[in-house]
Amino acid sequence: MKEDERKMKEKRLFGTNGIRGVVNRELTPEFALNIAQAIGTFFNRGKVLVGYDGRTSSPMLAKAVTAGLTSTGCQVWHGGMAPTPAIQYAVKHLRMDGGVMITASHNPPQYNGIKVMAKDGVELPREKEVKIEKIFFNRKFALAEWNSLGGIYEASGVIEAYIEAVKKHVDTAAIREKRFKVVVDAGNGVGSLTLPRLLREIGCRVLTLNANVDGTFPGRLPEPRPENLGELASVVKSVGADLGVATDGDADRAIFVDDRGEIHWGDRSFALIERYFLMEHPKETIVTPVSSSQLIKDVADEFDGKVVWTKVGSITVARTMIKVKAKLGGEENGGVFYAPHQPVRDSAMTTALILDIMAKTGGKLSELLEKLPKYYIEKGKVPCPHELKEKVLRELVGKLKNMKIDTIDGVKIWFEDKSSILIRPSGTEPLYRLYAEARTRRKAFTLIEKYEEIVKSILDKLK
Numbered sequence: 001m002k003e004d005e006r007k008m009k010e011k012r013l014f015g016t017n018g019i020r021g022v023v024n025r026e027l028t029p030e031f032a033l034n035i036a037q038a039i040g041t042f043f044n045r046g047k048v049l050v051g052y053d054g055r056t057s058s059p060m061l062a063k064a065v066t067a068g069l070t071s072t073g074c075q076v077w078h079g080g081m082a083p084t085p086a087i088q089y090a091v092k093h094l095r096m097d098g099g100v101m102i103t104a105s106h107n108p109p110q111y112n113g114i115k116v117m118a119k120d121g122v123e124l125p126r127e128k129e130v131k132i133e134k135i136f137f138n139r140k141f142a143l144a145e146w147n148s149l150g151g152i153y154e155a156s157g158v159i160e161a162y163i164e165a166v167k168k169h170v171d172t173a174a175i176r177e178k179r180f181k182v183v184v185d186a187g188n189g190v191g192s193l194t195l196p197r198l199l200r201e202i203g204c205r206v207l208t209l210n211a212n213v214d215g216t217f218p219g220r221l222p223e224p225r226p227e228n229l230g231e232l233a234s235v236v237k238s239v240g241a242d243l244g245v246a247t248d249g250d251a252d253r254a255i256f257v258d259d260r261g262e263i264h265w266g267d268r269s270f271a272l273i274e275r276y277f278l279m280e281h282p283k284e285t286i287v288t289p290v291s292s293s294q295l296i297k298d299v300a301d302e303f304d305g306k307v308v309w310t311k312v313g314s315i316t317v318a319r320t321m322i323k324v325k326a327k328l329g330g331e332e333n334g335g336v337f338y339a340p341h342q343p344v345r346d347s348a349m350t351t352a353l354i355l356d357i358m359a360k361t362g363g364k365l366s367e368l369l370e371k372l373p374k375y376y377i378e379k380g381k382v383p384c385p386h387e388l389k390e391k392v393l394r395e396l397v398g399k400l401k402n403m404k405i406d407t408i409d410g411v412k413i414w415f416e417d418k419s420s421i422l423i424r425p426s427g428t429e430p431l432y433r434l435y436a437e438a439r440t441r442r443k444a445f446t447l448i449e450k451y452e453e454i455v456k457s458i459l460d461k462l463k
């Protein structure tokens, strides 16, 4: 609640990934109607595709959003229940003027959210979100007359078109020949609608877990974190599968389990995709947030690739990719952006790319991942009131003269031995987060201890 009160005070609605809130607390049908009137005013009577995930509140909110959009004269096309990347693909493919996706991604079941896409299917840049916020807070809705309200139409075949699009970017014949055995854990999210089907269509033998859409998320929490994926890992091992894949609630992120049942965090699977992408396209640019592993840079260095580090957040990664014309981007949470398909996170595309690499190299996933450099990651946090975050950062940066640092998002310090630490104020909670990375666990741990102390001492002086 505090975070929402703060955002309201600052007149901000959009967070790092759209608008989010607990249903019928912050995110009521009335709010959805009004924000959709602001979005509709922004799109100025255009054609807007509306899609939603499998949450209990999604159909209700989609109806409120539809009412808001049509009241401002927008033509609403219903894409139905589908993964976020499928709706994003449809916005572009169906030549819409924009899109609205009702989803809270990986958040717990009581949450929902609203994401707004531009006509290219990518989330709106920050400055356009600000425009919508202004319309909302000033209640400057361009309501249409009774005889110029928007119509409501069905956009059929969204999922089919999306699956076909993904297939075009991989060697389906090579994948088919391997008859891979794949276990999909869709976490009761909308990945259930696309991933098992795509994999069967490209000749995989598919077993599913939690692959029925259920907004109460009875199988596991919607975020595919290693601690939620024990069941997937043990099924992969017990059935002798080649691959396990787990998606988040709206199926834009994918986390993989190798043939030995080992769960890999997203920057390792991303680095594997990066490696084979750069082998075929050396010197290309890779976009990734500053929170990603040094691994991404190591792999890029191997093939003269260039890494562009960004602020944390998928919208920034996507928008930066478009700006610098990069074809590949990725995040440590399992989001991979493959621009030849679309520059947004896409779990089906990511899974297809991994299978493509396995098919072409003939390697097992465990062996392919083993070849990547190994880093150890340790995390820490220091409580810090919101109002002191900026000051702490300034003091901290002042103390780090003569060191190799980056201040894109918080401060990242790079050391000679390839270890690094990112010290970053949380966007939502009153604390600083620390992520250290090193070639040994001991070193990563030492970095956390040392810099937690430094942040604490700065805070003590400011208080």
Ligand code: MG
Pocket: 105, 106, 248, 249, 250, 251, 252, 253
């Ligand atoms: Mg998501």
